[in-house]
Amino acid sequence: MFGYTAEEALGQHAEELIVPENVRPIVDQVWQDLIDQRGGTHSINDNVTKNGRAITCEWHNTGLINTEGKISGVLSIIQDITARKRLEAEIIEARDEAQAASAAKSLFLANISHELRTPMSAVIGMSDVLARTRLSTE
Numbered sequence: 001m002f003g004y005t006a007e008e009a010l011g012q013h014a015e016e017l018i019v020p021e022n023v024r025p026i027v028d029q030v031w032q033d034l035i036d037q038r039g040g041t042h043s044i045n046d047n048v049t050k051n052g053r054a055i056t057c058e059w060h061n062t063g064l065i066n067t068e069g070k071i072s073g074v075l076s077i078i079q080d081i082t083a084r085k086r087l088e089a090e091i092i093e094a095r096d097e098a099q100a101a102s103a104a105k106s107l108f109l110a111n112i113s114h115e116l117r118t119p120m121s122a123v124i125g126m127s128d129v130l131a132r133t134r135l136s137t138e
Contacts, residue, residue, distance in 0.1 A: 001057075001080055003050030018047045020054070034063040035071055044081065055082045 002009075002018050009017065019027050023045045030041045040062035047057045058079045066072040 001049075001055075001078060002047065008050075018049070020046055020048055023047075030059070030061060034061060034074055037063060037065070037071065055080050056085045057081065 004017060015024060015027055015031075026043065026045055030043055033041050040060065043059045043061075044056065045059070047055050049055060058081045060077040062075050063071045064073040064075055
């Protein structure tokens with residue numbers, strides 16, 4: 001997923017390979033929770049591939065505990081959710097645009113209704129006056 005071969009990754013700390021600087025405090029807290037054996041963790045954070053491409057990953061981590069009750073490793077299940085996050089952002093943007101269009105439509109209809117009502121009231125009023133008035137040659 002990150003583009004590293006097993007030989008390149010062995011012996012390296014994941015934070016140094018795939019975690020951008022701005023995300024490291026979050027990842028440090030995840031590691032600390034695992035070390036303190038506070039159970040597994042779930043997190044969503046930005047990562048970087050070997051070629052420098054930014055991706056968003058969903059992580060499920062659990063500590064591997066040895067016979068002495070100490071953490072001997074970490075098991076991580078990782079899913080690249082970059083496309084899902086992009087689609088979620090597009091859906092939110094489309095929703096916001098639809099809400100703005102709906103508000104504009106409502107405003108337009110309110111204005112048109114007002115603009116039509118005023119002259120229509122005058123026409124109806126004049127028609128009523130004409131219908132009640134006796135027409136003369138004058």
